[in-house]
Amino acid sequence: SYELTQPLSMSVALGQTASISCGGNDIGSKTxxxxxxxxxxxPVLVIYRDTNRPSGIPERxxxxxxxxxxxxxxxxxxxxxxxxxxxxxxDSGAVFFGGGTKLTVL
Amino acid sequence: QVQVVESGGGVVQPGSSLRLSCAASxxxxxxxxxxxxxxxxxxxxxxxxxxxxxxxxxxxxDSVKGRFTISRDNSRNTVSLQMDTLRADxxxxxxxxxxxxxxxxxxxxxxxxxxx
Numbered sequence: 001s002y003e004l005t006q007p008l009s010m011s012v013a014l015g016q017t018a019s020i021s022c023g024g025n026d027i028g029s030k031t032x033x034x035x036x037x038x039x040x041x042x043p044v045l046v047i048y049r050d051t052n053r054p055s056g057i058p059e060r061x062x063x064x065x066x067x068x069x070x071x072x073x074x075x076x077x078x079x080x081x082x083x084x085x086x087x088x089x090x091d092s093g094a095v096f097f098g099g100g101t102k103l104t105v106l
Numbered sequence: 107q108v109q110v111v112e113s114g115g116g117v118v119q120p121g122s123s124l125r126l127s128c129a130a131s132x133x134x135x136x137x138x139x140x141x142x143x144x145x146x147x148x149x150x151x152x153x154x155x156x157x158x159x160x161x162x163x164x165x166x167x168d169s170v171k172g173r174f175t176i177s178r179d180n181s182r183n184t185v186s187l188q189m190d191t192l193r194a195d196x197x198x199x200x201x202x203x204x205x206x207x208x209x210x211x212x213x214x215x216x217x218x219x220x221x222x
Contacts, residue, residue, distance in 0.1 A: 001168075033208040035151070042201060042212040043151065054210060086151055090207040093165040095141065095153035 002030075002091050004098035011104040012077045020101045022070040022087030032070040033088045034063060036081075037100075043086065047072060077105050108132040108211045110202045115216030118192055126187040126216060128202030136160070136180040139206035142187045144198035145215075152198070156206060157185060170196075192220045 005023040012018035022032060032050050035043035045054050047063035050070065060075045074081055082105045087098040114126040128140070142154040155176040156165045164176050175188040185202060197220050203209030 031207065037151075042214050044212075045208060045210045048208040048210070084150075088151075088208065093156065093163070094167070095143075095156065097151045097153065100150040 002089060002094075002096045004087055004089060004096055006085075006087060006098035006101045008099070009102040009104065011106050012074070013106050014079065015076055018074045018077050018081075018103055020072045020074075020085050020087075020103065022072070022098050023068055024070070024089065025068060027068055027070050027089070028066045030065075030089050030091060032063070032065050033090075034061075034072045035086045035088065036083045037086065038083045046085075074103075079105050081105055108204065110204055110211055110213040112200060112202045112213045112216040115200065115218045117219045117221060119222050120193055120220055122192055122220075123188070123190045124192060124218060126189065126200055126202075126218070128185045128187075128213060130183045130185070130202075130204065133204070135183040138204050140176075140178065140185045141203045141206070141209050142176060142185075143201045143203060143209075143212075144196075144218075145201070146195070146198040149198075154200070155187060158206075189218070192218075194220050196220050 034047040036046045037043040050065040051063045062073045064071050084100045086100045089096045109131045111129045141156045157176045173191045178185040199215040201215045202213045204211040
């Protein structure tokens with residue numbers, strides 16, 4: 001088993017930068033992926049392999065991973081970024097998710 | 107375009123069985139691993155099961171091990187989840203998704219409610 005820890009919630013002012021953390025033991029040695037999920041919708045991959053953006057995901061979304069913390073950064077936050085965000089790791093044939101962070105854009 | 111569409115959800119009694127299906131299209135299905143995930147009402151994402159592209163390896167989350175079985179039919183581009191001995195805490199929206207390391211394509215989910 002591998003535990004991933006995220007803050008339950010956070011808020012960001014419109015146009016400012018949000019940084020969502022994902023803590024795990026030596027997570028920097030693993031590959032982390034991030035999903036955005038809006039109410040009533042399926043999750044959407046926004047960052048894969050620590051730092052890569054899938055096609056169609058704005059450049060405002062970026063990721064980093066080092067030591068015991070991976071981070072999803074959302075620059076110039078917009079109202080449409082309000083959602084739940086989950087970090088994810090694939091390890092030894094299993095998938096592990098963080099508990100999710102509810103991002104509110106003020 | 108890539109599509110995965112789940113079906114088979116419904117309301118069932120505790121202890122019963124249910125089989126979910128996921129129909130895939132728009133990509134070479136036989137070259138991708140697939141997952142089932144679930145999300146209980148108001149809760150986070152939970153991994154349920156994974157199957158290798160050729161069905162040679164299957165992995166399960168601890169909460170469903172021994173009760174659920176994942177399978178695939180590459181001739182029909184489908185992946186299935188046989189759920190036995192269902193419990194109330196299996197109530198969730200079940201999602202099918204493509205890709206093992208980072209599932210990039212998800213279906214819209216099918217709701218399973220286990221209730222007497």
